[in-house]
Amino acid sequence: MQTSIHPTAIVSPKAQLGVGVEVGPYAIIGEGVQVGDGCVIHPHVVLKGPVEIGPGNEFYSFCVIGEKSQDLKYQGEPTYLKIGAGNVFREFATVHRSTFRGQSTEIGSFNVFLAYTHVAHDCRIGNRCVFSNNATLAGHVIVEDHVTIGGLSAVHQFCRIGRFAMIGGCSKIVQDVVPFCLVDGNPARLRSLNLVGLKRNNFPEGTIKVLKFALKQLLDEGLNTTQAVEILEKQADKLQDIMTLVEFIKGSERGIIR
Known part of the structure; x- marks a missing residue:
């Protein structure tokens, strides 16, 4: 052509x-x-x-x-x-x-x-x-x-x-x-x-369940970001995507939207 x-x-x-x-x-x-x-x-x-x-x-x-x-x-x-x-x-x-x-x-x-x-x-x-x-x-x-x-x-x-x-x-x-x-x-x-996005990209139900747990910690008004990350780190060995969240939050210089 x-x-x-x-x-x-x-x-x-x-x-x-x-x-x-x-x-x-x-x-x-x-x-x-x-x-x-x-x-x-x-x-x-x-x-x-x-x-x-x-x-x-x-x-x-x-x-x-x-x-x-x-x-x-x-x-x-x-x-x-x-x-x-x-x-x-x-x-x-x-x-x-x-x-x-x-x-x-x-x-x-x-x-x-x-x-x-x-x-x-x-x-x-x-x-x-x-x-x-x-x-x-x-x-x-x-x-x-x-x-x-x-x-x-x-x-x-x-x-x-x-x-x-x-x-x-x-x-x-x-x-x-x-x-x-x-x-x-x-x-x-x-x-x-982002449930629609996750499902469209074929995230397994088990992964979505664990990510819902992670979101619950981030939305908990009784926890600051550092405390929420500490809870997530204890779960990180269960799912690589939890570690992705942890590393992202730890690398944030502006803080995260909660």
Whole structure:
């Protein structure tokens, strides 16, 4: 399959396009952009470099991918964006490069970014995540695998979102979201396990039962976070996912949403 570039598109001679790339009308691909095989770039998309884009990504109209950081500390140093394979970026999605010389904003593979989503500088996104319309990440946010972020939600800089977590729509996230759980509200509170997400990903009933026990400790208003973690550590030998929770909470610098 040959690469196809619409005659109205502008492609820098210093950009690199893989095999079978489709570039639509009025798209702009700048210097230092590397586009992997089979990517589809719809009309009016803007790709700016330096950026490395893996195979099979699809960019819908009016995306701006790889623009410079909005961080006021940024002084024009060479910074990067790296995108894996099979992602979908819907209309008006924006993703920015890192703030710091030689560093990268990084997005994994098979994620879906719906309309008007924003990934700021120095974020790290895992695999198979879903960002609903207007979901917004500030700088330095870490999102692990299989996360769902509801529409019109905002995540404060330096927060972490644990794997298989879900953030409800219109939520305000100012602390870390523990794995496997659902948070919701403004400010967000820990509500329940992400049962739908766990079942869709074939978590065994036994695992879900143990995770319900862990959630009960985190929701217990009579326990502080340290006390809840001590209880969970005693159960960690029963299930690796409990240790995942313990390690996540211990590694939190901003504290966790409870």
